[in-house]
Amino acid sequence: MNIRNKITSLFTVLTGVIILMLSIFIYHFSKRSIDKEFFHRLSVRGGIAAQAHYEGGTLSASLYNEIREKHLQRLPGEREYFFDSIPDKQVLASQNISLPDDIKIQNTRIQFINGKIYHVVLPYLYKGKRYTVLMTARNESGETSMQDIRQNLFLGILLSVIIVFVVGLLFSAEIVNPISNIINRVKKISALNLDMRLPEHSGKGEIVDLTQTFNDMLDRLETSFETQRNFVNKLSHELRTPLTAIIGEAELALDKERNPVEYQQALSVIAREADQLHHLTTSLLELAQAGNSINEEFMGNIRLDEMILSVKKLVDFTDPQNHIHINFEELPDDDAKITVFGNQNLLKLAITNVVQNACKYSDNGKVTVSLRATERQCILIVEDHGIGIPQKELRYIFDPFFRASNTTAYKGYGVGLPLAQKIIRIHRGEIKFTSMEGAGTRAEMRFPIHS
Incomplete structure (x- = not known):
């Protein structure tokens, strides 16, 4: 019915x-x-x-x-x-x-x-x-x-019910017709015309709210589809570049007989491009895996102060020239206030990505990692004094493959921050960036305390 x-x-x-x-x-x-x-x-x-x-x-x-x-x-x-x-x-x-x-x-x-x-x-x-x-x-x-009286009442009831039924049909039609119009309009919207919107009316009411909600959802869908198209285009470009270099070097080396030095140079180029392709595919795999929920079996209590020390040790190994400074001056006396519930490997990957970005885009300048807590949240802050992010581009930093306009001199794929954001969201946390171009960047990660 x-x-x-x-x-x-x-x-x-x-x-x-x-x-x-x-x-x-x-x-x-x-x-x-x-x-x-x-x-x-x-x-x-x-x-x-x-x-x-x-x-x-x-x-x-x-x-x-x-x-x-x-x-x-x-x-x-x-x-x-x-x-x-x-x-x-x-x-x-x-x-x-x-x-x-x-x-x-x-x-x-x-x-x-x-x-x-x-x-x-x-x-x-x-x-x-x-x-x-x-x-x-x-x-x-x-x-x-x-x-x-009985006859009159019976006829009156019968006539009244008929009148009420007819009035009810007209009344319900007046209520349902706007909804039917919305349904018919929505049925015409597909992936090919996501720019189509429902006509909005002035005033207040549930129908106006419903129309606005649908239009807001269509805005998000259009943005999502556009992001997906951009992602595919950028992904194909990022994958095609090293593959083209590998194929080109291989064909050039096989074109004629060459001396060992030339073969070694060609293999070096192939190895370098293959290594880039390996890092890119690994990052993409991690990004895809982070989009799924975490099995409770692989989750547990994590002390963020110990996690920060572990990240520092890892970055010291991969980039010995870093200048990471750890600030634990505001640590609470209660260890429970800096303990979160999550997957240690994924959380370490997210924090490491943020810290490595700070080191890279500050040219291994001073990077401060601090930790403090409120009654309900652990707050982890990573600050650097590097190149910063242009204010107009700050809103796009979590889009896959996006790289700021001032990072062309730095190696990267634009996958680290989207990966970090997904992992932090899985842990019911949030990450925010504030930055000024040429002055540095501040990343703030908030996690709910595990009680």
């Missing part, structure tokens, strides 16, 4: 239930009002009948009958019963009168309905003696009125 039919059905059912409850309320109080009016008529007739019966000297029977015929319409099935005392069930049974089990005649006025017969019991005091008058009749006019 689609949303439109659901809204219509729900609207119709709820309104129908309300109308039904209101109809039951009207029927119930109409019945009470009709019964009350008929009991009153019976009581009035009972009083007159008692006066005529017991005070015959004052009002003769013939005069009573004349008054009743002229002024009191005789009720259907009307009967009068007079008792000199309070009658019990045996006395009533002798008059073919049956009482419900919960009714007991006492020296008070009683009125009840047994089947379709209305009963009114009236105590009557005459000359110090108490008598009992019982009036019975059938309320045929009331039954007719109630039948008319």
Whole structure:
């Protein structure tokens, strides 16, 4: 069932239930009002009948009958019963009168309905003696009125439900049509026309928010597809360059007979380009693997101060000319505040990439690695005083293969920082860069404390 039919059905059912409850309320109080009016008529007739019966000297029977015929319409099935005392069930049974089990005649006025017969019991005091008058009749006019009310209510309910259903269809169409328009528009959007957007309307409301959300998502998708296309183009270029050099050197060496020195030079070029290709493919593999979640089996508690010392040792081995300075002056007394939960190898790879970049782009100038903690986060900061990053290019540093315009003199592939960002995000952390061209760069990595 689609949303439109659901809204219509729900609207119709709820309104129908309300109308039904209101109809039951009207029927119930109409019945009470009709019964009350008929009991009153019976009581009035009972009083007159008692006066005529017991005070015959004052009002003769013939005069009573004349008054009743002229002024009191005789009720259907009307009967009068007079008792000199309070009658019990045996006395009533002798008059073919049956009482419900919960009714007991006492020296008070009683009125009840047994089947379709209305009963009114009236105590009557005459000359110090108490008598009992019982009036019975059938309320045929009331039954007719109630039948008319039932028919009118039924027709009213039926007509109301039909009207509500039609109104519900129009109402739901008014609600759903904007959503249907959005669906039809979205169906037309594919990878070939990601620049298409949903028409936005002024004002506020869920439809406006939904349209804006879809357009924001399309913006992100378009950016993602564009990034992917750029990634493929850059990747093909980065792979083609060393492969072209390797093939060219090999073909040149095989073109004619050469001396050992020339073969050695050709092999050196091939080895150098193959080494670059190896580093590139290794970085790409690490980048792809970092995009997946980490198996809990390979995760554990990691002290970041020990991790920094391990990274320093690794960089000392690969680049002995570095000038890394470690600052632990703000370390907390509680080791738990510098302990994170994660994969040691991946986290070491991410931090190493950031530190090596700082060393490389500062020409092995001073690089400060510091660690501190707040109540909820460990903060690792890497600062250098190197070439910096142009302000306009800072937003692109996490795009694969992106290299700043001032790094052409430095060897690299633009894979290290995207890899570091992915690894840090897997560890529920974040990395931010601030930089000024020609003044240096500051990388701040934040990790949640493992409690």
